[in-house]
Amino acid sequence: MANPFSLEGKVALVTGANTGLGQGIAIALAEAGADIAAAGIAPPTETEAKVRALGRRFVAIEANLSSVEPIDRVLRETIDGLGDLHILVNNAGLIRRADAVDFSEKDWDDVMNVNIKGAFFMAQAAGRHMIANGGGKIVNIASMLSFQGGIRVPSYTASKSGIAGITRLLANEWASRGINVNAIAPGYMATDNTAQLRADEARSAQILDRIPAARWGTPADLGGAAVFLASSASDYVNGAILPVDGGWLAR
Numbered sequence: 001m002a003n004p005f006s007l008e009g010k011v012a013l014v015t016g017a018n019t020g021l022g023q024g025i026a027i028a029l030a031e032a033g034a035d036i037a038a039a040g041i042a043p044p045t046e047t048e049a050k051v052r053a054l055g056r057r058f059v060a061i062e063a064n065l066s067s068v069e070p071i072d073r074v075l076r077e078t079i080d081g082l083g084d085l086h087i088l089v090n091n092a093g094l095i096r097r098a099d100a101v102d103f104s105e106k107d108w109d110d111v112m113n114v115n116i117k118g119a120f121f122m123a124q125a126a127g128r129h130m131i132a133n134g135g136g137k138i139v140n141i142a143s144m145l146s147f148q149g150g151i152r153v154p155s156y157t158a159s160k161s162g163i164a165g166i167t168r169l170l171a172n173e174w175a176s177r178g179i180n181v182n183a184i185a186p187g188y189m190a191t192d193n194t195a196q197l198r199a200d201e202a203r204s205a206q207i208l209d210r211i212p213a214a215r216w217g218t219p220a221d222l223g224g225a226a227v228f229l230a231s232s233a234s235d236y237v238n239g240a241i242l243p244v245d246g247g248w249l250a251r
């Protein structure tokens, strides 16, 4: 029987793949057989070396995804470089922390522009290509704050709650076109995104105390979920938000 988790012959575009969760996902997809296009503001040098060491092809695309402007080029460079596009992972994102009473318009816009606007228009561009192709896989990166309110991160909570909604909307529109749109909701993962939280001893201890798995997650912890949602193993999974959180939401 063919392996339903195999990504042999597939092309995956991962945004923000130079570091953190995006890097972990790109490596997991490459291990499952996919060639990787990595789009973002920072050069994905380390990710490229790791993907090439697995014998997969790799294309690096410089793009600031806080506006819609580079998106068509990102798609073109992926398809020109690797021949097609089957999988999009909308991972690029940022977070700003401040009390709600002090939160600035800039911290609102900077986060919303990448986390929700950029992600939607990237999905739109990929979706147009995938509809013409007869199908594809889109995996958005949500958050615990797609389910919970969080604290001191209003634009982040708005963007990640929005990503959950957009994931379901796109799944509704595109499931019948052969496109699976789903999201992964990572728990508390040790990356640059949470460096400030982990540096705060009291907050860090509170968070750890609530995680049933009793540890922060790592980028590699997302690999299985990413491969599942990118592969034909998930062909009848549409609009799901899959927590990978060491049990955080179960508490």
Ligand SMILES: NC(=O)c1ccc[n+]([C@@H]2O[C@H](COP(=O)([O-])OP(=O)(O)OC[C@H]3O[C@@H](n4cnc5c(N)ncnc54)[C@H](O)[C@@H]3O)[C@@H](O)[C@H]2O)c1
Binding pocket: 015, 016, 017, 018, 019, 020, 021, 022, 039, 040, 041, 042, 063, 064, 065, 066, 091, 092, 093, 094, 114, 141, 142, 143, 144, 185, 186, 187, 188, 189, 190, 191, 192, 193, 194
């Ligand atoms: N670390 C966690 O605990 C956690 C939890 C839930 C969700 N997430 C989400 O996972 C995703 C990856 O975050 P991470 O934890 O690896 O953090 P990270 O800061 O290490 O990575 C963020 C990535 O997004 C890219 N990026 C930021 N702004 C960009 C822009 N304008 N254009 C293009 N790329 C841009 C960065 O260059 C980087 O590659 C984000 O969407 C984040 O919100 C993280």
